[in-house]
Amino acid sequence: MELFNLTIHETIELINKKEVSYKDVVENYLNRIDKVEDKVGSILKIMGEQSLKSACALDEKGVKAEGLMGIPYGLKDNISTDGVETTCASKMLANYIPPYNATVVEKLQKSGSIIIAKTNMDEFAMGSSTENSRFKKTHNPWNLDKVPGGSSGGSAASVAAGEVAFSLGSDTGGSIRQPASFCGVVGLKPTYGMVSRYGLIAFASSLDQIGPLTKDVKDCAIVLNAISGHDEKDSTSVKTQTKDYTSNLSKEIKGIKIGVPKEYFQEGLNEEVKKSVEDAIDYYKEMGAEIIPTSLPYTEYALSAYYIISSAEASSNLARYDGIRYGYQAENFDNLIDLYRKTRSEGFGEEVKRRIMLGTYALSSGYYDAYYKKALQVRTLIKEDFDKVFKTCDIILSPTCPTTAFGLGEKSNDPLAMYLSDIYTVPVNISGIPAISIPCGFDKNNLPIGLQLIGRPFEEEVLLKVGYSFEQGTDYHKKRASI
Amino acid sequence: MKLSIEDVVYVADLARLEFNDDELKIYCEQLTNILDYAEKLNELDTTNTQPTAHVLPINNVLREDIVLPSLDREKALQNAPSQENGCFKVPKVID
Numbered sequence: 001m002e003l004f005n006l007t008i009h010e011t012i013e014l015i016n017k018k019e020v021s022y023k024d025v026v027e028n029y030l031n032r033i034d035k036v037e038d039k040v041g042s043i044l045k046i047m048g049e050q051s052l053k054s055a056c057a058l059d060e061k062g063v064k065a066e067g068l069m070g071i072p073y074g075l076k077d078n079i080s081t082d083g084v085e086t087t088c089a090s091k092m093l094a095n096y097i098p099p100y101n102a103t104v105v106e107k108l109q110k111s112g113s114i115i116i117a118k119t120n121m122d123e124f125a126m127g128s129s130t131e132n133s134r135f136k137k138t139h140n141p142w143n144l145d146k147v148p149g150g151s152s153g154g155s156a157a158s159v160a161a162g163e164v165a166f167s168l169g170s171d172t173g174g175s176i177r178q179p180a181s182f183c184g185v186v187g188l189k190p191t192y193g194m195v196s197r198y199g200l201i202a203f204a205s206s207l208d209q210i211g212p213l214t215k216d217v218k219d220c221a222i223v224l225n226a227i228s229g230h231d232e233k234d235s236t237s238v239k240t241q242t243k244d245y246t247s248n249l250s251k252e253i254k255g256i257k258i259g260v261p262k263e264y265f266q267e268g269l270n271e272e273v274k275k276s277v278e279d280a281i282d283y284y285k286e287m288g289a290e291i292i293p294t295s296l297p298y299t300e301y302a303l304s305a306y307y308i309i310s311s312a313e314a315s316s317n318l319a320r321y322d323g324i325r326y327g328y329q330a331e332n333f334d335n336l337i338d339l340y341r342k343t344r345s346e347g348f349g350e351e352v353k354r355r356i357m358l359g360t361y362a363l364s365s366g367y368y369d370a371y372y373k374k375a376l377q378v379r380t381l382i383k384e385d386f387d388k389v390f391k392t393c394d395i396i397l398s399p400t401c402p403t404t405a406f407g408l409g410e411k412s413n414d415p416l417a418m419y420l421s422d423i424y425t426v427p428v429n430i431s432g433i434p435a436i437s438i439p440c441g442f443d444k445n446n447l448p449i450g451l452q453l454i455g456r457p458f459e460e461e462v463l464l465k466v467g468y469s470f471e472q473g474t475d476y477h478k479k480r481a482s483i
Numbered sequence: 484m485k486l487s488i489e490d491v492v493y494v495a496d497l498a499r500l501e502f503n504d505d506e507l508k509i510y511c512e513q514l515t516n517i518l519d520y521a522e523k524l525n526e527l528d529t530t531n532t533q534p535t536a537h538v539l540p541i542n543n544v545l546r547e548d549i550v551l552p553s554l555d556r557e558k559a560l561q562n563a564p565s566q567e568n569g570c571f572k573v574p575k576v577i578d
Contacts, residue, residue: 099558193539206537235544304521324571326562336574340499353500358517360498374524376534416516432538
């Protein structure tokens with residue numbers, strides 16, 4: 001058994017039994033990167049030397065293995081690392097070296113886990129296939145001709161390919177869950193405010209949330225333990241009680257009420273995806289869950305509202321890239337305004353510019369009420385939809401995506417078609433609630449299918465429990481891409 | 484909502500972006516398509532619906548007014564494309 005195929009909890013057990021050292025683990029992952037990275041392309045920067053040094057130090061000190069101690073991870077390249085390039089996969093930040101760590105990086109450091117890679121992404125997290133990276137294409141480890149999903153495509157593909165034991169991504173409209181679904185791994189978008197956004201390079205501040213991508217649900221709980229909690233440096237982070245998210249995991253879920261919204265099973269949903277999700281529903285029925293057919297009537301408006309809101313926030317957030325304080329600066333310019341224009345036009349890629357344009361338009365005088373305010377009002381309706389359902393249901397179950405991974409290049413010329421890939425994930429961000437994607441099957445081409453579980457705010461432990469139960473009755477999470 | 488080339492030029496100016504003629508045409512078409520899709524929101528009557536800018540019931544987060552360490556000047560300037568005498572350097576603004 002290769003170490004890179006193991007989960008975090010399995011690895012920790014082996015280290016404790018002294019069967020392997022911390023160095024063995026990091027070395028094994030680095031070798032794996034060496035072997036498959038040419039094919040997968042999920043990594044922007046490998047931190048080999050530094051990570052080996054950290055592992056050797058743990059061995060020398062004889063540190064007890066628990067939690068995330070010595071576990072190598074990948075970090076999406078929009079999360080700031082002190083002294084290490086953080087590029088957002090953009091020419092704009094190609095040489096940017098943050099002068100501080102994101103809070104999640106500090107927290108992971110405290111937990112003893114070891115960063116070994118910064119992972120590829122869609123430029124500024126805008127996209128659903130990672131094809132918008134200005135630096136490289138990432139391939140789906142299950143089929144190299146397919147996209148890994150996005151925008152955290154590098155984070156998902158690196159876990160699926162065994163290049164890292166887990167990774168962090170960010171999810172603004174599905175950017176953790178959709179690539180998790182496409183790559184056959186577990187991906188959690190925590191409740192808005194659960195995990196500090198300090199040091200996460202902003203895309204849409206009212207929607208962005210950092211979360212884990214892991215090989216199974218228990219690993220996800222372990223990582224959530226390490227990264228969640230209030231942070232004074234993020235005024236939108238919430239003071240919650242500290243919980244051990246691993247303590248509630250069990251197969252037993254009798255009596256839990258699972259809502260199944262009809263709007264998530266309509267036209268556009270691939271038949272094989274539908275079948276797998278229905279099988280999951282049958283599993284829960286057998287386990288004694290109460291399945292409640294339900295409705296979220298405003299679902300069809302979520303995507304429109306999402307693209308207006310997220311682009312408006314992006315246009316405002318990305319106004320900071322002016323070529324003065326950090327980032328790319330155009331070489332030839334006539335005056336200050338010209339410097340701004342040239343810097344931004346040369347530094348940003350096509351999709352980023354498209355979203356800035358859309359957002360600027362939606363916020364501009366005369367259109368603010370018609371687009372931006374309208375979208376915020378619809379946001380209220382979508383949120384109320386969920387509030388109503390959660391009065392009678394403990395969680396909501398749906399597919400994560402309407403399809404399995406699509407081909408590289410297949411949707412890159414049609415922005416709207418690309419956006420539709422997020423149709424089941426965006427309502428969750430709009431409402432600020434938590435959701436997890438877990439592997440629930442494979443299509444006839446052996447591409448993974450993801451099951452989405454959506455929960456009440458700050459009830460991650462319920463999501464994790466229900467997801468864990470599914471894993472106890474199935475073995476999809478044990479399948480590894482043969483690359 | 485059909486955008487004109489002039490609309491796109493106007494918005495580009497607001498966003499401090501510039502495009503060549505081909506790009507303007509493409510953006511014009513694509514933004515029109517996306518806005519058409521967004522028109523769907525107008526099917527809903529939201530006259531009495533409050534907008535949600537933020538999902539959490541948190542307001543005015545305050546902390547004690549204590550001086551904490553901040554970035555030193557060198558670190559704050561380390562990524563500046565152009566600097567002089569410990570300051571960010573910008574092109575001349577007033578003639």
